[in-house]
Amino acid sequence: MYKVGIDKVTLAGAFIGLLSLGFHFVILRPNRLSSGEGLLVWNALPSPETLLLVLLWICALGTAFSYRENHAFRLAPGLIGNVILVLVFLLTARMAGSTTDPGLPFLRISIGFGGWMMAFAAYILILSSQQKLTGRGGLRLCVSLSGMGALVILFASGYMSDISVIKEFSARQGRFLSELSQHLILAGASVCIATVIGTGLGVWAFRSRFLERPVFFFVNTVQTLPSLALFGLMIAPLALLSQKYPVLRDFGIQGIGWAPALIALSLYALLPITRNTYTSLRILDPDVIEAGRGMGMSGLQVLWRVEIPLSLPIILSGIRTALVQSIGNTTVAALIGAGGLGVFVFQGLGQAVPDLILLGAVPVILLSVFTDKLMAILIHQITPKGIEVQEAPAS
Amino acid sequence: MIQIQNVTKSYGTSIAVDNISLEIPAGETCCLIGPSGCGKSTAVKLINRMLEPASGRIFIDGKDTRDFKPELLRRHIGYVIQNVGLFPHMTVAENIAVVPQLLSWKKEKIEERTEELFRMMRMESGHYLDKYPRELSGGEAQRIGVARALASDPEILLMDEPFGAVDPLNREALQAEFMKIQSNLKKTVVFVTHDLDEAIRLGDRIALMREGKIVQYDTPEEILARPKNRFVSDFVGADRALKRLSRFPVSEFMKMPASVKVNDDIDAFLAQTRKEGKTRFVWLLDEDERLIGPVDSRHVRAPFNREEDVMEANCSAITVRDSATLREVLSRMLGQGVKIIPVIDDDSRLVGEISILEIEKVTEEAALEC
Numbered sequence: 001m002y003k004v005g006i007d008k009v010t011l012a013g014a015f016i017g018l019l020s021l022g023f024h025f026v027i028l029r030p031n032r033l034s035s036g037e038g039l040l041v042w043n044a045l046p047s048p049e050t051l052l053l054v055l056l057w058i059c060a061l062g063t064a065f066s067y068r069e070n071h072a073f074r075l076a077p078g079l080i081g082n083v084i085l086v087l088v089f090l091l092t093a094r095m096a097g098s099t100t101d102p103g104l105p106f107l108r109i110s111i112g113f114g115g116w117m118m119a120f121a122a123y124i125l126i127l128s129s130q131q132k133l134t135g136r137g138g139l140r141l142c143v144s145l146s147g148m149g150a151l152v153i154l155f156a157s158g159y160m161s162d163i164s165v166i167k168e169f170s171a172r173q174g175r176f177l178s179e180l181s182q183h184l185i186l187a188g189a190s191v192c193i194a195t196v197i198g199t200g201l202g203v204w205a206f207r208s209r210f211l212e213r214p215v216f217f218f219v220n221t222v223q224t225l226p227s228l229a230l231f232g233l234m235i236a237p238l239a240l241l242s243q244k245y246p247v248l249r250d251f252g253i254q255g256i257g258w259a260p261a262l263i264a265l266s267l268y269a270l271l272p273i274t275r276n277t278y279t280s281l282r283i284l285d286p287d288v289i290e291a292g293r294g295m296g297m298s299g300l301q302v303l304w305r306v307e308i309p310l311s312l313p314i315i316l317s318g319i320r321t322a323l324v325q326s327i328g329n330t331t332v333a334a335l336i337g338a339g340g341l342g343v344f345v346f347q348g349l350g351q352a353v354p355d356l357i358l359l360g361a362v363p364v365i366l367l368s369v370f371t372d373k374l375m376a377i378l379i380h381q382i383t384p385k386g387i388e389v390q391e392a393p394a395s
Numbered sequence: 396m397i398q399i400q401n402v403t404k405s406y407g408t409s410i411a412v413d414n415i416s417l418e419i420p421a422g423e424t425c426c427l428i429g430p431s432g433c434g435k436s437t438a439v440k441l442i443n444r445m446l447e448p449a450s451g452r453i454f455i456d457g458k459d460t461r462d463f464k465p466e467l468l469r470r471h472i473g474y475v476i477q478n479v480g481l482f483p484h485m486t487v488a489e490n491i492a493v494v495p496q497l498l499s500w501k502k503e504k505i506e507e508r509t510e511e512l513f514r515m516m517r518m519e520s521g522h523y524l525d526k527y528p529r530e531l532s533g534g535e536a537q538r539i540g541v542a543r544a545l546a547s548d549p550e551i552l553l554m555d556e557p558f559g560a561v562d563p564l565n566r567e568a569l570q571a572e573f574m575k576i577q578s579n580l581k582k583t584v585v586f587v588t589h590d591l592d593e594a595i596r597l598g599d600r601i602a603l604m605r606e607g608k609i610v611q612y613d614t615p616e617e618i619l620a621r622p623k624n625r626f627v628s629d630f631v632g633a634d635r636a637l638k639r640l641s642r643f644p645v646s647e648f649m650k651m652p653a654s655v656k657v658n659d660d661i662d663a664f665l666a667q668t669r670k671e672g673k674t675r676f677v678w679l680l681d682e683d684e685r686l687i688g689p690v691d692s693r694h695v696r697a698p699f700n701r702e703e704d705v706m707e708a709n710c711s712a713i714t715v716r717d718s719a720t721l722r723e724v725l726s727r728m729l730g731q732g733v734k735i736i737p738v739i740d741d742d743s744r745l746v747g748e749i750s751i752l753e754i755e756k757v758t759e760e761a762a763l764e765c
């Protein structure tokens with residue numbers, strides 16, 4: 001017997017997708033700086049393609065309303081989502097490639113608000129499928145990655161080179177790669193530092209009742225400061241230091257640049273790691289430790305065979321939070337000259353070039369999503385079967 | 396054999412264990428009991444060096460425990476704690492294998508031993524081995540806890556209020572299983588409890604502690620019959636005569652019953668019984684010697700009529716198992732208003748009968764000893 005019901009997640013996606021048809025699908029600009037003119041789907045695309053997109057969304061809506069507990073229905077939203085995701089970029093790229101106007105040699109074609117919204121709605125459909133395909137690892141991976149994979153191939157083959165964002169990318173390919181690696185290094189290094197200090201602080205706070213409050217007061221306070229303010233706060237003391245000890249300047253430590261950014265980002269990443277370390281130790285059952293010692297395990301054996309397997313998943317989920325947060329915060333670090341993908345965002349803002357902003361923002365979003373997924377898989381793998389991972393409470 | 400000699404342990408200014416000496420013979424169960432905070436848990440933790448004494452020495456089979464590394468010492472001493480402390484991230488099989496692995500046993504030997512333990516605990520190994528602790532009930536978890544402590548077949552077992560957190564019904568069952576296992580294995584057991592009935596039931600000896608000192612160390616019978624001082628007699632309570640009865644198994648006091656099978660000549664048997672006048676009640680059995688019910692030889696007139704003359708209805712209410720103690724027998728007698736009750740085995744076959752007279756004899760002896 002199949003249960004017929006309404007699939008709420010797919011429904012939300014389909015609704016947003018249909019709504020997106022009412023917004024500009026693409027934007028035509030005479031050049032990269034001008035504001036341009038938006039086109040709805042049916043103005044931008046030939047009617048068969050328009051019809052295809054509309055039909056796909058109606059299909060999605062249909063599956064949402066008549067959801068049954070079987071594989072076809074679990075898979076359907078994901079398939080539709082992936083197809084739409086690819087189509088948004090593919091059709092825009094084709095249109096951009098075929099639109100030439102001798103009068104406008106610098107014509108730029110970008111994906112409009114409606115286009116992005118449609119891509120986002122397609123992603124919701126993919127997520128909806130992913131949620132339902134539990135226990136089917138291979139199929140699940142296929143659903144989550146096939147569309148993205150196709151887009152990467154399209155991008156690599158140069159097919160999308162006529163879309164404005166890609167043009168911005170092509171013009172700055174070298175710069176993009178160096179800023180991307182700078183971004184990754186800053187975010188990664190800050191989380192590494194925070195992991196070392198944060199786990200230490202967590203253990204410290206757990207061991208000493210006296211230190212518990214000040215430690216958490218400190219990490220909580222840091223977290224409440226706006227990121228920009230914290231970056232700003234780092235400038236003065238570091239500038240002073242580097243003036244006093246010129247040796248530091250040889251290492252690149254100054255009031256602006258990577259050094260203050262790294263310190264600020266590390267401070268930000270402290271809270272989730274410290275909190276989760278502390279929680280993981282808090283919920284360790286003292287009877288289990290006593291049993292381990294009483295059975296003749298040495299201190300090191302208790303640590304390796306009991307304490308670490310039980311607390312590592314929780315500490316790792318703190319690191320996961322810190323990583324995602326840090327990837328986002330690193331964007332702001334561009335403001336104090338630390339580099340990273342934020343450079344393009346702020347350049348784009350300064351020059352009023354929306355596509356340049358996207359060149360910075362879209363990779364940051366993708367990085368966050370991928371890191372989050374990767375950590376989720378890692379945590380799932382590392383968690384012993386007998387225990388459930390409890391996420392540390394939000395505050 | 397465990398010898399504790401003049402051992403003292405203090406936390407800061409408070410003395411938990413105050414110069415105690417205790418000798419536990421090999422193969423016996425010694426119950427440490429006393430009000431909370433009397434130092435009984437501390438005392439047991441000193442034996443496997445979970446705690447180190449401030450002074451005094453502890454010998455196991457004549458060897459000073461200080462001569463061993465604590466970890467190595469503990470691998471040869473089974474340890475069961477109140478909240479079980481099974482490792483939640485390990486399966487039942489992995490939990491049991493912990494100490495054998497620490498002793499670097501071979502895989503086959505560990506598996507063999509695990510099967511043996513399950514047979515001993517009368518548990519279905521296939522049903523449990525791959526389960527995780529959170530899938531077990533409290534009673535099951537503690538059984539696994541005991542099996543884990545016995546895994547490397549240690550000579551000594553330390554049990555720190557092992558059944559304290561289990562519900563009364565399960566506790567009873569666990570105690571019965573423990574007695575059965577212990578009667579086969581003859582381990583040297585130190586058993587901490589705050590439940591006097593448990594100590595009386597399980598202990599070959601009881602050490603009653605108060606404020607870090609041992610007040611009386613004796614067999615349960617002695618402690619109940621001759622409390623050394625006011626504290627002991629208060630602790631064992633006014634019903635100590637009744638408690639003492641639980642030390643006596645019914646199987647040692649029951650007598651051969653007069654019984655007749657359904658196919659025998661019942662009228663002749665009853666006439667004979669009346670003539671002899673020794674017993675009033677005759678037990679009617681089926682072909683397999685299972686008890687059907689009592690027949691009052693004085694009231695039955697020939698011919699015998701099963702429906703009228705046998706009190707089948709309340710039969711199961713007045714029988715006791717041969718594993719029961721005199722305390723249960725007496726309670727059954729008082730509850731049912733009878734003076735004589737039949738004793739049956741696990742297959743409900745009649746194996747004896749016991750009357751209130753035998754119980755009175757036992758309590759009279761106690762009164763004489765006082």
